[in-house]
Amino acid sequence: MSLTKEAKARIESAAHQTRVDVIRMVNAAACGHPGGPLGMADFMSTLFMQHLRLDTDNLLDPKRDRFILSNGHTCAGLYSLLSQKGVIPRDMLMSFRKLGSPLQGHPHRNPELGIDMSTGSLGNGLSVGAGMALAARMNGWDTRVYVASSDGESQEGQVWEAATSAAHYSLANLTVMVDFNNVQIDGEMRKVMNVRDLREKYESFGWHAVDVDGHDVEAVDRALCEAKEVEDRPSALICHTLIGKGVSFMEGQPGWHGVAPNDEQAAQALAELGAA
Template sequence: MTALELKRVANVIRQDIISMLAAAKSGHPGGSLSAADIVATLFFNEMRLNPNDPHWEDRDRFVLSKGHAAPVLYSALAEKGYFPKEELQGLRQTGHMLQGHPDMKKTPGVDMSTGSLGQGLSAANGMALAGKLDGKDYRVYTVLGDGEMAEGQIWEAAMAAAHYKLDNLTAILDYNGLQIDGKTDSVMCSAPLAQKWQAFCWHVIEVDGHDIDALLAGFAEAKQVKGRPTMIIAKTVKGKGVSFMEDQAGWHGNAPSLEQAEQALKELREEAKNLG
């Protein structure tokens, strides 16, 4: 897809996020919206996938380490054709497949159940190492939250990935600067992140996480790196695309009311018009 086409996909994903959270009356809009451009670029340009065969051995793998942002993943999977879009309206509801956090046993296309923060990178390491041991050429991608950087397991996994030279692994940090309790720098400062990941022997790329061209260039660069994993630090805005949600920690885990959802969808549809 072109960058413009990927922007359109990201806009559709953001509309899906708002609609499903309003229907569920619960969930996490802020970090789902901030990751939409990243996920759209991965699922509709970068990753080798087969929705007709979710368990295809040679597929690229994806781990949403910040599992509370499940709506962004569910929308991408539905748009990609893993299940009917109607399922999105069953988010967090009894009798439906879409749990509050990704469940690989219930949802086609989910490669790893996540939700307890800090564990996704370890799972991605295992997938990447298995690929190397099996002589496979698939790649593994994992999206992390910046609040997750306070988890010790992240740094253990960072050391392990470098030790095993997992150059088939790319981690993307959704660096929106906010978590449930406020600014990440105030809750538990993890800066300077680029220098820390470099010190852990990772190849580090810094991009604007809403600039599709920058994301495309970052993923292309990561594929050329040999002998070490890659961390793409993507600077984003929490709640991106909805004016009253942008850069507001209060929208970390609060679903919009029907009236708020209407306003949010109005803004996103206007953006869609501008994208042509």
């Protein structure tokens, strides 16, 4: 079934709010990673607003869906979406990266805030996600486990150990969404260490895998629906995105991987987003 007009509008509004929050949070903290979460905002909003069963009503239910942000440095976007779901108090957002705040610069596990795993050290999330998916199946739960990953993270060998075991155990309740933006901390991914065609790779590991435009929320929704229909293998969505999407001077620029906009740049970014 395709997205209703209302559902599409809800997702687009969440993506917009995510981008605005990310700029404000990273600017206020004067450090952090704006580029990744701006690029991921559309596919993450599709997941959070349309598919992921994680909200204030089921937060402490062990059977609820799980989400792991394995590319943990992009967490400003996750915190924004959790606040939009009512799980993280909105007024906590501005404590991002401050001493003592639960909203650290890389996620610190805190199920009461919807943060299901501590991440930041790249490479681990898919392994833990596979374990959660296997445990859920053994318990007879209909829990789905979603893991966000990235092209840079796909250089980690452990990702492929996890991909092997998830296929071996036919973990149909596991879905990875890879932010494929051809950027990593040191520049262009294809120049630093080319991970090549991740759809082909996941497929060859025994996964259901598709390429999707990570900014086309209808296409992302269709791919997430399709993943739920696959009964015998895990699913990988290779989400092709533009780092910094929505802010002209950040788009496509590896330099915005992990640099905070100053006050002037933040004002320009917010003006471009229509939120000045």
